[in-house]
Amino acid sequence: MTTFSLLAFYNARTLISRQINIIRLSRDRQLTAMTLFHVVFVVITTLPYIIYFIYSLEQTTTNSEQIARNNLIYVILLLIFYLSFAGSFYIYSCVSKRFRQQFIFVISNACIKQCQQWMNKRNTNQIVPSIETIDDIELT
Incomplete structure (x- = not known):
């Protein structure tokens, strides 16, 4: 070394x-x-x-x-x-300034991806009621 x-x-x-x-x-x-x-x-x-x-x-x-x-x-x-x-x-x-910048970039991107995945997972598990209007229902 x-x-x-x-x-x-x-x-x-x-x-x-x-x-x-x-x-x-x-x-x-x-x-x-x-x-x-x-x-x-x-x-x-x-x-x-x-x-x-x-x-x-x-x-x-x-x-x-x-x-x-x-x-x-x-x-x-x-x-x-x-x-x-x-x-x-x-x-x-x-x-190293370059190492610090690259480290911060990688960590921030990983945190952003993790937050986005968490938000997407949280939003997809919700049940949204569907509101039907009279125009959508066919009367026979």
């Missing part, structure tokens, strides 16, 4: 020297920023868990209080470790 983020960063830097569409250049910069932020975030959230895991391999204690502390630290670091998997969405939402 680090290799690809550095390659994306290098690619964005070399694109500046060429004459390229401004919108494409802006998207490349956003992609580079998202990738770099994501790599830093993954390292920050994963490194403490790895360090604790190495520490726990070396630790041999029978003290129940120390075991309880180690378990608490383990659970906290495990939660932080799980943030690395869920953090991508939040990083992309914070860093």
Whole structure:
């Protein structure tokens, strides 16, 4: 992941020297920023868990209080470790304007469709009385 983020960063830097569409250049910069932020975030959230895991391999204690502390630290670091998997969405939402716009567009369209389906379902289940006029009834 680090290799690809550095390659994306290098690619964005070399694109500046060429004459390229401004919108494409802006998207490349956003992609580079998202990738770099994501790599830093993954390292920050994963490194403490790895360090604790190495520490726990070396630790041999029978003290129940120390075991309880180690378990608490383990659970906290495990939660932080799980943030690395869920953090991508939040990083992309914070860093990229294009991602935010597309996300809002998709969510709003989904909500509008859901509301329309709900309204159609609600309206089709009603019974409407038919009013017949004398002109419609044939007298024989």
